[in-house]
Amino acid sequence: MFRAARPIFNQTSRAAFRSQFARTSGRRFQSTAAGEGPSAQQQQTWFKRMWESPVGFKTVHFWAPVMKWALVLAGIGDFARPAENLSVTQNAALTATGAIWTRWCFVITPQNYLLAAVNFFLGCVGVAQLTRIALYNASQKKLAEPVEKEVVKS
Incomplete structure (x- = not known):
């Protein structure tokens, strides 16, 4: 008795689940509320899109790079x-x-281009400063060489 009832139960439960899923599946990936069309999505302001973005104003993905610009400015x-x-x-x-x-x-x-930009410029500032240090050290060695040779000769 139970073996005969199992296929019928499986079919009816699957149908009920699928019909419930089908009602919501068309809306679940839309970013706007139900009933609003693409025109409402186009009318969203930049601030609203940025607020709802995965790297928007209310996330650490936005504020960490903003604060990291202080390191770039200090390097500059x-x-x-x-x-x-x-x-x-x-x-x-x-x-x-x-x-x-x-x-x-x-x-x-999410890929964070704002964070990538700040880190790229941080690396550029570091390379520029290391180049300045290397050029300074090389000039100091060139200045010290003739003095040492003259001391040895006399």
């Missing part, structure tokens, strides 16, 4: 400092951070 501010006062380890860390996290921004979901 260091261009005014003499190269002898710059730290190699600090700027190497900025360069490595920029390179690693720029790549990571394209691997994670």
Whole structure:
């Protein structure tokens, strides 16, 4: 008795589930409320789209890169400092951070182009500062060489 009832029960339960699923499946992937067409979606303001975005204003995906721009601005501010006062380890860390996290921004979901941009510029600032340090060190070695040769000759 139970074996005969099982196929009938399976068929009716599947049909009930599918009809319930079919009623909601057309709407579940739409970003607008039911009944609103594509014209309502086009009329959304930029702020509303940004607010509802997975990398929008109410997420860490937006605020982390915004705050990280302070590091880029601090690195740009260091261009005014003499190269002898710059730290190699600090700027190497900025360069490595920029390179690693720029790549990571394209691997994670959601892809965060704002974070990728800030990390790219952070790496660029680090490379520029490391270049300044290397050029300064090379000029100091060139200045020190003739003095040492003259001392040895006399």
